[in-house]
Amino acid sequence: MSEKRQITVRQMNAGQSGAVIEILGGHGLVNRLSSLGIRPGKRITKVSSMFLRGPVTIQVDRTRVAIGFGMAGKIVVDVEEEKR
C-alpha cells in the first residue's frame, strides 16, 4: 500500500516522482512552467538538485527541465510513499 503526501519539489528526494497539485505563483510563472509541460496533473520526477540552493532538475514526460530553487519551492506535488 502507499499513502499520499503533499510536498514541494524542493523537498522531494532525487529519483522521487509525484503528481503536480498546484503552482504557488503568479500568472507569469504558471505560464512559463506550463509551456515547459509542468502544470497541475502532470507526473514529474526529480532528477537531481545542485547544492547551496542551486537549481533543481526534473523530468516531465521526455523532457528534462532545470528550474531555480525558488521556483522549486512553489511547485506542490503529491508523492506516493511506500509504507515501511
Next chain:
Amino acid sequence: MSSSCHGTGGEDARPTGLKKILLMGNPNVGKSVFFSRITGVRVIASNYPGTTVGFTRGSMKLGDDEVEVIDVPGAYSLEPTNKAEEVAATMVAEGDLVINVVDATNLERNLYLTLELLERQTPVIVALNFADDTEHRGIEIDVAKLESLLGVPVVPTVAVSGRGIKELVDRITEATSPEFHHRSRDERWVAIGNIIAEVQSLTHRHHTWLEKLEDASIKPLTGLPLAALVLAISFLAIRFIGEVLIGYVLNPIFENLWAPLMMRLSALLGSSGFLHDLLIGRLINGEIDFFQSFGVLTTGLYIPFGAVLPYVFSFYLVLGLIEDLGYLPRLAVLLDNIMHRIGLHGYAIIPTMLGLGCNVPAIMATRVLESRRERFIAATLISIGIPCAASQAMIFGLVGAHGAQYVAMVYGTLFAVWIVLGVILNRVVRGFSPELLIEIPPYRIPHLRALATKLWMRVYGFLRDALPIILAAIFVIGILYTLGVFDYIANLAAPVVSGLFGLPKDAVIAIVVGFLRKDVAIGMLAPLSLSAGQLVVGSVVLAMFFPCIAAFVVLARELGVRGMLGATGIMLVAAIIVGSLLNLVL
C-alpha cells in the same frame, strides 16, 4: 539569392499569394537545420534552446514561384517571455503560411504552440521532426490520426538526414487553417491531453549509455568534476590544435614560401621608402618579421591567416562539438549558483562561451535572457572581460613567447575582472534577475556534416568580416605613421599610458587601433620591445578597452544608446583601474 539578417526588421505584408513562409516551433526542435534543408541557406544550428535569436531569411522554389522562408526564433508559446520569443510573436502575423516544426519526442508540450497557431488565420503544416528518435525512445505516434485531429497535414521528418523534407515541401500547398476558435490556456491543455491520448503510445525501454551520461553530467557530485574535465580538455584541445596548425602548417607556409617572395618584392621596392614600408613594413635585422614588420602584405596577412585563423578554427571546432552534443545547458545548471552572484543566471554562460569566439554573436545571444538588467550585465561583462578568439590567439602568440605563466596572468586577471565587475554590477544595476528555467536537451551524437557546415560558416565569417578590416587597419596605420599623426595622439595620451600603465607612449596607438580590431591592436605591441610584464598589462588593457567596432555596433543595437554608453563608461573606468593596478604589481 538569399541573405541573412539579424534583428527586428519588419517588412510589409504582400497583398496576395504565397510570399512568405515562416518556420516556427519550440526552441531546439531543429528549425534551423530544417531551414537549411529547404532553402540551401547555411545557418548556425546547435543543440540548445535559443541558438537562433534573430531571424534568418532565405528562399525556396515552390512550383514556379520563389517564396521567402524565415527561420523564426523558437518559442514555447505566442505569449513571449524573452526577447527571442518576442521576435517570434511579432513575426507570426507576417507570414502567409507556417511550417510548424514539432519535436516528435515531446509531442504533448510542442502541441501547445501548434494549437495557438491553429487558432490564427494563417495556414499551417506540421513537420514531425526527430521522427527517427521516437522509435528507440519507445514512442509511437499515429500520424494519420494526428493529422485528422489537427485538421492540417502532418509529415514525419528527420531534418539532419533530410528524410521527409521532400514530402513536406510537396504537401505545403495542402496547408490549411482549420480556424479553431480561440481558447484559454487550460482549454488548450485539455484538448492536447485528448489528442495525445488518441495518437501516442509509450512503451518502456532501457536507458541508453548516453542517457546515463545525461544524468551523471547534471548531478552535482559527478557533474562538477565532469564539467572541470570537459572545460580542461576543451582548452587543451583548442591550444593543441591551434599550435599544431601554426607550427606545422601556417608558419612553414609563411616562413618558407611567403617570406622569400616578400623579400624579393622588398628588394624590388628598394628595401625602403613609403610604398615599401606600407606593403612590406620595416625590416628587422634585414629580415621580415611577421609580427613586427607591420606591412599590409606581411603582418597584414600574417595576423588573420597565420596567427588568428588556426585558433578561430580550433576554437569553433571544439565549441561546435560541445554545442551539438548538448552539453552547454548542463554547464548552465552546474554554474547557476556562481552566475547568480554576478546578477545573472546559469544560462548566461552560453553567450559568455560564445564570446570566447567572437563578442558579436555573444552579445546578440544575450537575448535568451529574460530581463533588461540581465542583458545589460551579461553584455557588459562579455565586452569587458571576455577576450575573443582573435585577441586570445594574439595573446598566445605574443605573451606566450615569454612563458605560459604570463598567459595565465592575463587570463587570471580577466577572469577576476569578470567576477568582481559582475558582483559590483549585481549590486548597482537596478531591476531583478529571474531564476533559471530552461529545458535541457538530450545528448545527441553530433552530426558530422552539420558540424562541418557550422565550422565552415564561422571560419569563413571570420575571414569575411575581419580580413578587410585588418588589412585596412594596417594600411591606415602605415599612412598615419608616415604623416606623424600618431606622435601627436601619443603625446596627448602619454600621461595615462606611461604614467598609469607603465607602457611606452606608442602603446596609445594600439589602444586607438583596438577600436578597429583587437588582434591588430595587440599585434602593435610586438614592435615596442616590451618586457613580459608590460605585455601582460598591455594585453589586459587592450582586451578590456573599447570593444572592436563590430561589437560596439551590436552593443548599441542590443542595449540601446544609453545602455551602450553606460557599458562604455564602465569599460573605461575598469580598464584604467585594472591597468594601473597591474602596473603596480608587475
